[in-house]
Amino acid sequence: MAMLSPILPDDADTVINLRGLVVRFGTQTVLNGLDLDVRRGEILGVVGGSGSGKSVLMRTIIGLNRASAGNITILKQDTDGVDGRGLDGEAAKDLRRRWGVLFQEGALFSALSVAENIQVPMREFLDLPQGLMDELAGYKVQMVGLPPDAGAKFPSQLSGGMKKRAGLARALAIDPQLVFLDEPTAGLDPISADAFDALIRVLRDTLGLTVFLITHDLDTLYAICDRVAVLGDGKVLAMGTIDELMTFDHPWVKSYFGGPRGRAAAPQKAA
Template identity: 50%
Template sequence: MNEPALIEVDAIVTRFGAKVIHDGVGFQVKRGELVAIVGGSGTGKSVLLREIVGLLRPTGGRVRLFGEDVWRAGDVVLAQLRTRFGMLFQDGALFSSLTVAQNVAAPLVEHTRLAPARIDALARLRLAMANLPPDAANKMPSQLSGGMRKRAALARALALEPELLFLDEPTSGLDPIAARAFDRLVRSLADDLGLTIVLVTHDLDTLFSIVDRVIVLAEGRVIADGPVAEVRRVDNDWIRSYFSATAAERA
C-alpha cells in the first residue's frame, strides 16, 4: 500500500538569534510506526517536537501532518488537525485547577457534543486504560505522584481517539519500574489501538524495548535513522558514547 507518510518533516532550519539549532532536519513517519527521536542535550529535540505540533514556528522548512502543511494551514484546519493527534508534555502539564477526571474530560467537553454522563464514562475508560486506579479520578493533579501524573496526562492525550501521539520524554523522572511499565503501556497503545507514536527520549531502555525506529539528531541534522540495531553501529562519536553508556551493563 502506498499511503503517504503521516508526518513529513522537510529541511527544518531553526535559529535562535545567532545560534543554529536545526540546519536542515528531515524525516518521515509512516502510519503505525513507533519512532524515537534521540540526541544530546541542546540538540533541539523538544524544539523539533514543538515545531511539528505547531507550537513554535521554525525559521525555515516544512512540516506536514496528515498531508497538511502545519505552518501554512489556517486556524480552522490547524484546529481540526489538533483533534487528530495528542501530545504528552514532559511534566504532564495537567491543568492544576481541574481534577484528574476533568482534565481527561476537557478535550471531550471542548470538541464533542456528548452528554456529561458519556463524557464521564469515557474519561474513566481512558484513565483505566492508562492503568490509573479508579480513585485517582477525583483527585487533584498535585495529589498524584510523578508517574501517575504522566499516566493521567497520557489519558488526556488519548481522550479524542487520536491517530497520532507525541510524547516528550515520557520516562524522565520515573523510577525504572514505573518507566518500564510506562514503556509497555506505550507499546500496547501502538499495538492495540494502532496508534502512530513519536517520542523524544534519553532512555536507552525505551529504545531497546519498544521502539521500531530511531532518529538521531546531532549538529543540527539527522545523523542516523533506522532500527536500533543498525543505528548503534553507525560510526559517530556521539552515537558511540551514547550507546556505550550502558553497553558494559548489558554485556
C-alpha cells in the same frame, strides 16, 4: 548508508514528513535543514545530546514553535513553515484533534481533577454532554492503568508515575491517530518506567497509534522503539534500528549506544 537516511521511499505509508526544517531563536539556529519521515504505526524514538533540539522539534511539528523555513506535512496535510500561517482555522483545528501530546512531567492543570484534565481536549474539540464526558474520562483512566478513583483526584495527590499516566490519558482523550511523548519515563523508578513502556507498546498495538517519542532512556529505546532518529548539528544524523545505528561511524552515536549504559540496556543475545 541508505538504511540510516531520515527520508523514506516515496511509496512509504507515512504520517509525518519534514523537509528542510529550520528553527531559529534570535541569532541561534537550533534546527538547520532537518529532514524526517515517520511511518504510520511505528514507535519512533528521538534521541540527541542536550541542546540538540529534540523538544524544539516536537513543539515545532505541533505548532507551538514557528519554523523559520521548511515544510511540515502531518497526516498528509501540509503546513508552510516559512510564513508560519499554515492551515486555516478550521483545518488547523481538525488536524490538531488528530494528535495527542504528553509533555514532560505530565503538564496537568493543577486546579483540575484528573477527570477534568482529560476532558479539556473534549471541551476544545467536541460538543458533548457532561455525562458522556464523565463516562469517557473514566474509560480513559482505566485505559492507562489508573485505579477508578484516580479521576476524582488532583495532580498534587498523584505519584510521579500516576501523573504520567494521567497525562497520557489526556493525550488519548479524543482517540488520536498520532501521539507525541516528551521524556515520558523521566523521573520514574525502573519498575514504573518498564510498566509505562509496556503500556505504550500495548496502546500502540491495540489502538493503531503512531508514536513520536523523545527520550534519553536506553531501556525504552531497546524495549519499544521500532526505529530511532539521532539529532545533532541541527539535523537528523542517522535513523534506523539500534542495530543499524551501531554501524554508524559517529562519536556521539558510538558513545551513546556503545558505552557502559548502552551495553547494560542492550538485550543479551544468546551465544
